[in-house]
Amino acid sequence: MKYSAHIQNVAQHLHGKRLLHSEIPLQNELIKQALKHGYLKAEPGLEMIGRRWTCRRCGNDDQTLFSEHHCARCQTTCSYCRHCLLLGKVSSCQQLYLWIAPQVTVPSRQETLQWRGDLSPGQKKASEAVIKATHEQQELLVWAVCGAGKTEVLFHGLEAAFSQGKRVLIATPRTDVVKELYPRFMQSFPNIPISALYGGSKDKQPNAQLVLATTHQTMRFYKAFDLVVIDEVDAFPFSYDKSLQYAVHHAKKECASTIYLSATPSSSLLTTPNLTVMKISRRFHGFPLPVPRFQWCGNWQKALRKMKLPHVLMTWIKAHQQKKKPILLFVPSISTLHLVSSLLTEKSFVHASVHADDPNRHQAVQAFRDQNIPLLVTTTILERGVTFADVQVAVLGAEQDIFTEAALVQIAGRVGRKVEAPAGDIVFCHYGISQAMRAARKHIEAMNSEGGIK
Ligand SMILES: [Zn+2]
Ligand SMILES: [Zn+2]
Structure with a gap:
């Protein structure tokens, strides 16, 4: 389809999108023209079905996630979706704009892959x-x-x-x-x-x-x-x-x-x-998945309340620090994170701590990756998707509910990812072995035997 230069511009920004008016980086006049020509459609952001709101952007229909406010746009009391609020407010007086004309075609490109590695x-x-x-x-x-x-x-x-x-x-x-x-x-x-x-x-x-x-x-x-x-x-x-x-x-x-x-x-x-x-069921480098060790560490919550780090954990950290290994320590909650971090500071351990709402999180993770920080304390936010060379991993309070089987498998999966350092220590420090801990260990052992590794 041939579009006029103006509409071409609109199409480049809008085809394949569904946006609020405020998200469209174009002059109002262009938007109006695209609507008039039927390239663009506007539909209510919130839809009332029966007596219930549904948000057209995120699909939320949980009524507790809608709020009302006096709206500056429409000067009445109007409802909005709290579920997708981070993307900009969708309220009942607002519309979502979607491109309904044919898509702008993308050129076909040959031999685009420049990666020359080998696959296992x-x-x-x-x-x-x-x-x-x-x-x-x-x-x-x-x-x-x-x-x-x-x-x-x-x-x-x-x-x-x-x-x-x-x-x-x-x-x-x-x-x-x-x-x-x-x-x-x-x-x-x-x-x-x-x-x-x-x-x-x-x-x-x-x-x-x-x-x-x-x-x-x-x-x-x-x-x-x-x-x-x-x-x-x-x-x-x-x-x-x-x-x-x-x-x-x-x-x-x-x-x-x-x-x-x-x-x-x-x-x-x-x-x-x-x-x-x-x-x-096998890692790319062919080495087995590290199997977690279970280490009883007593009533660690009580210890922390008395401003003490569990003894076995301290010993473990010191042992790996002597070998100059980077250490990742998982904790079950933000409050535990703060407590552990302040105790480590007291004992003069150079470290950083990260959690989901931490504004400095990306810098801290990068510093740890670059090995400028020897020890990183984290919530489950770093359980997956990240690779740190030669990292040694401990979980404090591994029996806590937040550490599900999947979470523990992922955490153990941080260890030994590089071919230069394909093994390492993964220890679950606990005050009573949980079902999830057992299931995680079984899961890892099963994958190792499927991958032909005993
Ligand atoms: Zn309104
Ligand atoms: Zn929504």
Whole structure:
């Protein structure tokens, strides 16, 4: 379809999107014209079904997540969705604008992959499955152990998609993962326009052929992608959240392929009808997954209240520090994090601590990655998606509910990821062994024996 220069400009910014008026970086007059020509449609942001609100952007229909306020726009009392508030307020007096004219086509580009590494036998099989899924509009789960190298498994499939002029979305629950993946894809596909979207990022490439986005940012797209990859599909909080499904459903074109990546898929995902499952039970470097040790550490909560770090934990930290190994210590809550951190400071341990709402989180993680900080204390925020060379890992209070089987498998999966340091220590410090701890250890041992490693 040929558009006038003005509309072409609108199309570049808006096709494949569903945005609030305030999110559209164009003059009002252009928006009006696009509406008049039927390229753009406006629909209410909130919809009243029966006597219940539904948010059209995030799909939320939980009435407790809607609030009312006196609205400066419409000068009446108006409702808004709190669930997707971080993306800008969708209120009952506002509309979402969506592009309904044909999509702007993306050029097909040949031989885009500049990555020249080798795939392990497991990666190779999965890579072939990804290419097939890309061509045949399948739903595929790549069930890959932590450290299997699942990003590389995508490369050839993405190259196939780009050669057909397809647009690709990689959605992941975590900002850290978007930031880690972005430079790797830039390097591997230097000629593909790539956009990395997370809270606070700027979309410099509104028409990118490859979009890396957090689940929240995915909500801004509408029928935009031919291939959608959902990374860490089981990850908290989205496994409990319909909005991921809603966002991905709307971001996909009708005949899109979907690829799920997970080391710890939920049973509900595994029972999805028509799902093809491809397992990689061996790490890319061929070494086994480190099996966690269980270490009783007494009533650690009581110890902390008395301003003492559990003795076994102190000994463990000192032992690894003597060997100059980087140490990652997981704790079950932010309050424990603060307490542990202040006790470490008291004992003159150089360290940093991070949690989800920590504004300095990315700097601290980077400093630890660069080995400028020897010890990092963290909540489960770093349980997945991050790689630190030769890291040794302990979990304090591993019996706590927040450490589910999946969380513990992921945490153990931080150890031994590099071929130069393929082993390491993973210890669950506990005050009573939990079911999840046992299940995690069994899970890891089962994957090792499936991968042919005794
Ligand atoms: Zn209003
Ligand atoms: Zn919403």
